[in-house]
Amino acid sequence: MNTQISRRDFFKIAGGAVLLTAGGSMLPRFLHKTLLPEQVVTAAGTDYDLYLAGTDGWGWLPPTPAIPPYHPDPYGADYTPPGVDPFTTYIFGFRNVTGLTDTQRENQRNKTQHNAPFFWADQEQELRVQLTNLGLALRPDLTDAHTIHWHGFRNVIPFYDGEPHGSVSVSVGQVFTYVYRPHDPGTYMYHCHVEDVEHVTMGMTSLVFVRPLQNGNTALYPSGKYAYNDGDGSTGYDRENALFLSEIWAEGHWNDAHIQGTDWSLFKADFSMINGRVHPYTLLPNSPINLAASTHALTFQTDSNGDLMTNSELEHLQYNPHSALITCNAGERVLLRFANLGFREEAMTLAGIKMKVVGRDATIMRGRDGTDTSYLTNTILIGAGESYDVIFEAPAYQGPGPYDTYILYNRRYTQDSNLGPGGYGGQRTEVRVYPAGTLGPQQYLNQHPDDIVA
Numbered sequence: 001m002n003t004q005i006s007r008r009d010f011f012k013i014a015g016g017a018v019l020l021t022a023g024g025s026m027l028p029r030f031l032h033k034t035l036l037p038e039q040v041v042t043a044a045g046t047d048y049d050l051y052l053a054g055t056d057g058w059g060w061l062p063p064t065p066a067i068p069p070y071h072p073d074p075y076g077a078d079y080t081p082p083g084v085d086p087f088t089t090y091i092f093g094f095r096n097v098t099g100l101t102d103t104q105r106e107n108q109r110n111k112t113q114h115n116a117p118f119f120w121a122d123q124e125q126e127l128r129v130q131l132t133n134l135g136l137a138l139r140p141d142l143t144d145a146h147t148i149h150w151h152g153f154r155n156v157i158p159f160y161d162g163e164p165h166g167s168v169s170v171s172v173g174q175v176f177t178y179v180y181r182p183h184d185p186g187t188y189m190y191h192c193h194v195e196d197v198e199h200v201t202m203g204m205t206s207l208v209f210v211r212p213l214q215n216g217n218t219a220l221y222p223s224g225k226y227a228y229n230d231g232d233g234s235t236g237y238d239r240e241n242a243l244f245l246s247e248i249w250a251e252g253h254w255n256d257a258h259i260q261g262t263d264w265s266l267f268k269a270d271f272s273m274i275n276g277r278v279h280p281y282t283l284l285p286n287s288p289i290n291l292a293a294s295t296h297a298l299t300f301q302t303d304s305n306g307d308l309m310t311n312s313e314l315e316h317l318q319y320n321p322h323s324a325l326i327t328c329n330a331g332e333r334v335l336l337r338f339a340n341l342g343f344r345e346e347a348m349t350l351a352g353i354k355m356k357v358v359g360r361d362a363t364i365m366r367g368r369d370g371t372d373t374s375y376l377t378n379t380i381l382i383g384a385g386e387s388y389d390v391i392f393e394a395p396a397y398q399g400p401g402p403y404d405t406y407i408l409y410n411r412r413y414t415q416d417s418n419l420g421p422g423g424y425g426g427q428r429t430e431v432r433v434y435p436a437g438t439l440g441p442q443q444y445l446n447q448h449p450d451d452i453v454a
């Protein structure tokens, strides 16, 4: 048999055939179009802007009220450092491994995070995202490939789409670089598209956005920061927060950890999260921030092993590193980038402050003839796979206290923090408005006043 496999042959065999190599060993039967062994890159290249690794791991959700036998998963304690409130939930996900050594990167097997890193691109600027697959440490029997699918990307090249029947997938140990040149500013989401019902809800998903060409123009809005190319400054903002909505069905996660099958059509979310946490943990700081490395993604500090650093007393949130708290000074404009990759429609409500919807699904709110179709509301109904860009103007500070608090919550009762004394299922956070001039300019996405930054 011819051992030289052209790309054309590769796509022919990838439909499901089995073939022999020169050594006589059998290649695995391809369920999807996966990269061939000769395309393995053992030492990672450096021709990328961002490097993500897909693997499994453990996250934390409030252990009470329990959902026996699924939550908390007792296996989590085996993977938790001594003295730390045990991890509760088996997850899949992506870690940002940009800048790690090969050894540090390999160490991140079974140390993923929920949700995956937030990343961004500038309009018309090429962004290269390299992906590797570290495998599933707890389930070596599952040799699942992973991909990155940028949901809603409009000028996609199918080769880089990540949908596994129309593009390649990244098998365990392999590396692939996705190339994007975005033309359409706004808020999107991304996720692994392999076994996607499972891989998405297990955690391989997050939010991605594109900054507009208009950025830097201080004539239309003083900050020079905009959600869209509005031409009039109407989408200008002073601070921005990414708010990613996702869900966890405890039984599905337990099944993956305990080698049980799952009928995903029975999906029933037990936890509704913002940025991978439930209230009141949404209010706590981010894990320590690596500001210098946060050029294309919000990047956390890592230790000598490449593992995520934690805040003191928050070690149980090591793999739920994202805060969802929103802070601002009175009078400032705040952009909230919402994306929902749960299964249900959410009703995110900001009590006491009107939100102006300036974009939906990465499209500015303008009619064909340019008519302004933005609108004010206190509730957005956001379906699965949808995104919303809203801007609010922080009201005057009223006091007393260091800041005024406005609740941002899901008004669907079962998705808010009402299901038990321990509080689970809490898609809820806060907007804190400080007196004008209290907070300095925002340095990075989702900045929390108590963050450790280096």
Ligand SMILES: [Cu+2]
Binding pocket: 054, 144, 145, 146, 147, 192, 193, 194, 199, 204
């Ligand atoms: Cu995957």
